[in-house]
Amino acid sequence: MLQIPLWRRVLIWLLVAMGLWFAMPNLNYTTVERHNDALADIELLPEGADIPAELAAARDAWPGFLPATLVNLGLDLRGGAHLLAEVQVGDVYERTLDGLWPSVRDALREIRDQVGSIRRQDGKLDVLRVRISEPAGMSAALQAVRALSQPVVTLTGVGAQTLDVSSDGNDILITLSDAERDAIAERTLLQSLEIVRRRIDEVGTREPTIQRQGADRILIQVPGIGSAEELKRLIGTTARLTFHSVVSVTGNGDQSPGARNVIYPSLDDDGQFYILEKTPVVTGENLTNAQPAFDQNGRPAVNFQFNPTGGRIFGQYTAENIGNPFAIVLDEEVITAPTIQSHIPGGSGIITGNFSVESSTELAVLLRAGALPAEMVFLEERTIGPELGADSIEAGRIACLVAFAAVLIFMAASYGWFGLLANVALILNVGMIFGLLSAIGATLTLPGIAGIVLTIGMAVDANVLVFERIREELKTAKGPSRAIELGYEKALSAIIDANITTIIAAIILWVMGSGPVRGFAITLGFGIITSVFTAIFVTRLLIVMWYERRRPKTINV
Amino acid sequence: MRLRLVPENTNWDFFRFARLTFGFSIFLVALSLVLEAVIGLNYGIDFKGGTTIRTESAQPVDVGTYRQAIAPLDLGDVSITEVFDPTFGPEQNVATVKIQAQEGDESVAAETVNAVQDALRVIDPNMTFPSVESVGPKVSGELIWTAVMAVLAAIGAVLFYIWLRFEWQFSLGAVAALVHDVIITIGVFSLLQIQFDLAIIAALLTIVGYSLNDTVVVFDRVRENLVKYKVRPMQEVLNLSINETLSRTVMTSGTTLIALISLLVLGGDVIRGFVFAMTWGVVVGTYSSVFVASNILLMLGTKRDWSKPDANQGNQFGNVDA
Numbered sequence: 014m015l016q017i018p019l020w021r022r023v024l025i026w027l028l029v030a031m032g033l034w035f036a037m038p039n040l041n042y043t044t045v046e047r048h049n050d051a052l053a054d055i056e057l058l059p060e061g062a063d064i065p066a067e068l069a070a071a072r073d074a075w076p077g078f079l080p081a082t083l084v085n086l087g088l089d090l091r092g093g094a095h096l097l098a099e100v101q102v103g104d105v106y107e108r109t110l111d112g113l114w115p116s117v118r119d120a121l122r123e124i125r126d127q128v129g130s131i132r133r134q135d136g137k138l139d140v141l142r143v144r145i146s147e148p149a150g151m152s153a154a155l156q157a158v159r160a161l162s163q164p165v166v167t168l169t170g171v172g173a174q175t176l177d178v179s180s181d182g183n184d185i186l187i188t189l190s191d192a193e194r195d196a197i198a199e200r201t202l203l204q205s206l207e208i209v210r211r212r213i214d215e216v217g218t219r220e221p222t223i224q225r226q227g228a229d230r231i232l233i234q235v236p237g238i239g240s241a242e243e244l245k246r247l248i249g250t251t252a253r254l255t256f257h258s259v260v261s262v263t264g265n266g267d268q269s270p271g272a273r274n275v276i277y278p279s280l281d282d283d284g285q286f287y288i289l290e291k292t293p294v295v296t297g298e299n300l301t302n303a304q305p306a307f308d309q310n311g312r313p314a315v316n317f318q319f320n321p322t323g324g325r326i327f328g329q330y331t332a333e334n335i336g337n338p339f340a341i342v343l344d345e346e347v348i349t350a351p352t353i354q355s356h357i358p359g360g361s362g363i364i365t366g367n368f369s370v371e372s373s374t375e376l377a378v379l380l381r382a383g384a385l386p387a388e389m390v391f392l393e394e395r396t397i398g399p400e401l402g403a404d405s406i407e408a409g410r411i412a413c414l415v416a417f418a419a420v421l422i423f424m425a426a427s428y429g430w431f432g433l434l435a436n437v438a439l440i441l442n443v444g445m446i447f448g449l450l451s452a453i454g455a456t457l458t459l460p461g462i463a464g465i466v467l468t469i470g471m472a473v474d475a476n477v478l479v480f481e482r483i484r485e486e487l488k489t490a491k492g493p494s495r496a497i498e499l500g501y502e503k504a505l506s507a508i509i510d511a512n513i514t515t516i517i518a519a520i521i522l523w524v525m526g527s528g529p530v531r532g533f534a535i536t537l538g539f540g541i542i543t544s545v546f547t548a549i550f551v552t553r554l555l556i557v558m559w560y561e562r563r564r565p566k567t568i569n570v
Numbered sequence: 571m572r573l574r575l576v577p578e579n580t581n582w583d584f585f586r587f588a589r590l591t592f593g594f595s596i597f598l599v600a601l602s603l604v605l606e607a608v609i610g611l612n613y614g615i616d617f618k619g620g621t622t623i624r625t626e627s628a629q630p631v632d633v634g635t636y637r638q639a640i641a642p643l644d645l646g647d648v649s650i651t652e653v654f655d656p657t658f659g660p661e662q663n664v665a666t667v668k669i670q671a672q673e674g675d676e677s678v679a680a681e682t683v684n685a686v687q688d689a690l691r692v693i694d695p696n697m698t699f700p701s702v703e704s705v706g707p708k709v710s711g712e713l714i715w716t717a718v719m720a721v722l723a724a725i726g727a728v729l730f731y732i733w734l735r736f737e738w739q740f741s742l743g744a745v746a747a748l749v750h751d752v753i754i755t756i757g758v759f760s761l762l763q764i765q766f767d768l769a770i771i772a773a774l775l776t777i778v779g780y781s782l783n784d785t786v787v788v789f790d791r792v793r794e795n796l797v798k799y800k801v802r803p804m805q806e807v808l809n810l811s812i813n814e815t816l817s818r819t820v821m822t823s824g825t826t827l828i829a830l831i832s833l834l835v836l837g838g839d840v841i842r843g844f845v846f847a848m849t850w851g852v853v854v855g856t857y858s859s860v861f862v863a864s865n866i867l868l869m870l871g872t873k874r875d876w877s878k879p880d881a882n883q884g885n886q887f888g889n890v891d892a
Contacts, residue, residue: 089840097709241702242680392709398700401624401840408657408838415836416829423825426573459841460769463833467776467848470829471783474822478787481818507790510735511783517727518779522772525720530772537776569572 017557025550032445032543035080035452045083048075084450085220086236087458087532090406092399093236094244098389100205100229102198105387106189107138109197112301112318113161113176117143117187120157128154134184141187151180158185165192198228200304204386206231209248231389241394248389255293256327259338259350262287277340279347287347289340294330299323305374306363313373314363324360332356409462416466417443424473428480431570434555435476438547442472445543446536458532468540474511475548478504484570493568494560501553508545516541575824576817584812584860585805585868591861599750602757609760614767617714619671619707621683624653624664625690627697631665639689645682646670655839664839671707679704717771721752724778732786739870740789747863748781751854758850769844777851780826784819784859791815792867797876804871808864823856 038045051071055064064072075081088095114133121131121143129146136142145154155178162176173192178185189197206225213221213235222234238244260274263286270276270288279285303317319327330339331353340350421439424432446465450457483500491499519541522534615622625631631652640648647670658664667686672679683702691697705713725745733741752774759766791811799807830849837845 099708241704242683245680392706393704395703396699396701398698401700404657405838405840408836409833412833412836415832419828419832420825423573423828427575427821429572460772460844463837463841463845463848466829466833466837467826470826471780471822473825474783474818477818477821477825481815481821484817485814503794507787510790511786514728514731514782514786515779517731518724518775518782521720521724521727522775525716525723526768526772530768533769533772533776537779 017554022554025554028546029441029445029551032448033441034448035082036444036446036448038075038079038081038083039447039451041075042083044074045081047071049081049083052081080451082451082454084447085454085456086402086406087456087461088234088236088395088397088402089459090402090409090457090462091236092397092402093234094238094241095393095395095397096233096241096244096248096391097226097393098205098209098231098233098248098391100202100231100386101388101390102201102229105197105201106194109302110139110141110187110189113141113187116161117141117158120161121145121154124150124153124157139188142181143185143187144183145185146183148183151183151185154185155180158187165190165196201386202229202231205389208385209233213244213248230392237399240396242396245391245394255297255342256295257289257291257293257340257342258334259340260288260290262350275345277342277345277347279350281348287340287350289342289347293342294339295319295323295326299326305370308363313370315373316363317361319360321360324358327360327362328356328358331362332358405459406462409459409466413462413466413469416469420469420473424476428570430559431480431483431556431568434559435473435480435548435552437555438476438552439469439472441551442540442543442547443469445547446539449539449543450536455535456532457536460530461532461536464533464536464540468537468544471515472540472544472547475504475508475545476552478507478511479548479552480570483568487568487570493565496568497556497560501549505549508549512541512545574817575820580813580816582809582813582816584809584864588865588868592865595750595858595862598757599753602753602760605757605760609763611756611760611766612763614765615668615671615703615705615710616767617710617717619705619710621669621671621686621702621704623667623669623683623686623690623699624701625667625697626700627663627665627694628661629663629694631663633665635693636665636667636690639693640667640686643682643685643689645672645686653839655842656835657838671705671710713768717768720771721774721778724775725749728778728782732782732789736789736793737872739867739872740792742870743863743866744782744785744789746866747785747858748778748855750858750862751777751781751851754854755847755851759847764843764846767843769841770847773844773847773851776848777855780848780852781855781858784823784855785863787818788812788815788859788864789867792864793876796872796874800874800876804868804874808868812860812864819856819859823852826852 048071051068054068055072058064118131118133121128125131127147127150129150132144134142134144143158145151158178159176162174162178165173165175174190175193175196177188177190180186202225206223209231210223213223213233220236222232224232226232233244233248235244260271263276264284266276266278266284266286268276268286268288274288275291276286276288279287299319299322301318301320303315306314306316308314318324334353335355336352338350338352341348417439421436424435424439426432428435443465446468449455479500482504483496486496486499486503487493516538519534519538523531523538526534625636633650633652636650637648640650649668651666651668653664653666655664667690669682669686672682683704687699725748728748729741729745732744755774755777756766758764759770788811791814792808795807795811795814799810802810827849830845830852834842834845834849
């Protein structure tokens with residue numbers, strides 16, 4: 014009776030120890046945070062450089078062999094800004110279709126003898142409507158326009174075409190295919206995310222959250238920033254994309270570039286530097302588009318288009334510099350420096366190189382990262398001051414401690430020695446919640462703190478169920494050991510059913526909720542798991558260990 | 571000497587006033603629905619769109635002055651409330667200004683926020699704004715929808731789980747109890763005009779969880795006693811089960827309430843509405859597991875032959891032909 018095999022005892026203590034081990038860094042929150050920041054800063058230092066004394070001190074304040082992941086504090090606790098932006102994908106559809114007009118015109122002009130005169134009709138923005146004067150030439154016209162359509166380039170590629178072309182009387186109707194719309198929407202969103210991420214990284218705040226939400230939204234949370242207004246300004250600023258002539262390539266970053274030249278490092282290749290002419294040939298403001306594509310040999314490449322001004326300058330420049338490299342520079346870093354292989358008229362070109370489909374997609378994103386691909390409309394913005402967050406933490410901490418103390422006293426008063434054992438389990442329980450939260454890097458929010466307090470209250474429930482049951486079993490005088498065993502056995506179904514229903518609520522909250530509500534769902538869910546674990550394993554083990562040592566004739570629950 | 575909230579071996583008849591308690595519950599639910607229809611809820615910006623600005627000033631808050639300062643901006647519905655909290659210092663005078671979503675705005679208007687802040691700084695140049703939150707009408711509509719779906723999904727999932735584990739009568743009883751709890755809690759929010767936002771939905775879902783937790787513990791004992799006492803009248807079995815679990819019910823509600831009340835008093839004003847909903851929910855949830863769920867189970871009855879609990883496991887329609 015009342016036997017727990019050794020391996021199980023070891024396993025239980027091991028799990029508890031693991032929980033507490035991961036929870037431990039949170040006791041020294043600021044020290045560990047500085048330690049982590051110092052590590053990140055040291056990482057950024059160039060190789061072989063001396064580590065500044067204060068960084069080293071901060072790093073050494075927390076031993077490296079100890080766990081150093083902390084529970085993240087949510088915006089409502091740390092203060093900062095929260096923005097929900099909607100990317101106006103529709104604008105891009107219209108712009109893409111509008112940009113198609115010159116090539117449609119050129120294609121139809123070539124068969125002018127069959128189609129007669131060509132005129133673009135005004136109308137809805139999502140349809141390009143072109144009227145021809147000779148209806149007999151319609152099929153030739155459709156064929157010519159369809160030739161402009163290309164296979165949609167996506168990583169999953171299913172052979173769809175970019176354009177839907179149909180006729181309506183004397184009119185040719187050109188619309189973007191659904192596949193192309195999806196591809197554009199996807200591309201636009203990825204580009205926006207990339208730009209936003211790059212721009213926020215520039216300010217170097219700690220742990221920003223930049224997430225895609227649904228089809229066309231971006232959630233941006235930046236702790237420590239003064240206001241949502243400030244964040245909006247940052248995201249709204251255009252990053253600088255420039256095209257330069259390359260003077261030379263060097264491995265020495267300190268080399269003097271010479272008059273009217275600049276030296277910029279390579280983005281991908283550490284230790285490689287380019288000396289470039291200071292004045293850019295063209296800038297990102299002249300770029301209208303860039304997409305992943307394939308070259309004549311079927312290798313991944315990147316297509317790009319300039320606006321008319323940029324196209325003219327670029328055409329002239331390429332004609333004069335065949336065989337020379339030129340550099341594509343973003344924020345003073347060289348993304349790539351391809352060699353000009355031919356004169357590039359018409360404002361569009363293709364960048365070939367050592368690309369995979371992924372890297373060409375990435376470069377296309379980067380090429381467009383200079384300008385936001387579409388306007389962003391802000392649907393939701395929240396600013397929480399750091400003082401308010403600090404007040405909330407303080408209030409939550411005090412409330413937690415008071416709740417904790419009150420529940421401990423209440424349990425001890427109600428169940429005596431058994432209550433004390435349950436209290437030990439309760440303390441371990443809260444430790445393990447923090448351990449779990451830290452181990453998976455979850456975010457603690459103000460409702461999350463409420464979830465912990467609620468768990469403190471509810472965690473004793475499983476123990477109460479067992480203790481009440483033991484009391485009942487004792488009445489039928491079976492002897493303490495049997496009563497304890499039966500108590501656990503019979504209370505189990507109630508414990509399981511009761512907690513599964515609560516965890517269903519927690520899971521639904523987590524799936525459907527967002528932000529702070531999710532934080533609450535996480536702590537509630539973890540709280541249920543750890544409280545059931547501590548009640549049916551830890552408290553039981555404690556009771557059994559005590560019972561084995563004392564062998565009491567009677568127990569008083 | 572042990573603390574006993576409930577005397578040992580109680581033998582109270584919980585169904586003696588069944589008509590009265592059940593009628594009272596129905597009355598409360600009806601009253602809540604009327605309140606929600608007539609007064610309505612004080613929706614926060616999460617659900618209605620708009621902007622809330624929290625102000626903090628060393629000078630005492632005068633709602634009238636604030637209102638006058640903002641009035642010239644012509645922003646439509648503006649509500650200003652002073653916030654009190656025991657954790658505030660003497661120089662800390664806090665108010666919240668809530669502005670409705672401006673007409674024709676799909677998104678959030680930064681100018682409005684700046685204009686309001688400038689207007690308020692005229693009263694106290696050192697006024698600070700610890701939090702500013704704006705939600706556009708587009709998002710708020712979606713948030714309502716998600717919230718309603720979340721509560722319905724939770725109720726549906728639980729209905730299904732209890733039906734699996736018990737019998738359909740138990741399931742109906744449990745769900746009636748938690749719908750009762752949710753409606754009455756919303757009713758109290760309507761009556762007291764406490765701000766109803768996303769966090770309150772989270773609280774409602776917790777109430778769903780808690781109310782069930784309590785109900786399930788009672789039901790679990792009913793199931794056990796039904797196996798034990800095959801011929802005793804249903805009412806006696808229910809009464810016995812409730813009495814046997816009463817001590818646990820009171821203990822658990824007690825510890826949970828202790829924790830929640832300390833949070834209600836000391837946890838700060840930001841989550842007060844949220845904690846209030848949960849505290850209220852625990853009280854109603856405890857009441858309803860005895861007086862609503864069990865009452866309905868008594869009215870509906872259930873099968874009495876529990877001798878072979880595994881006979882129909884996994885197939886609720888197993889003895890249609892029998």
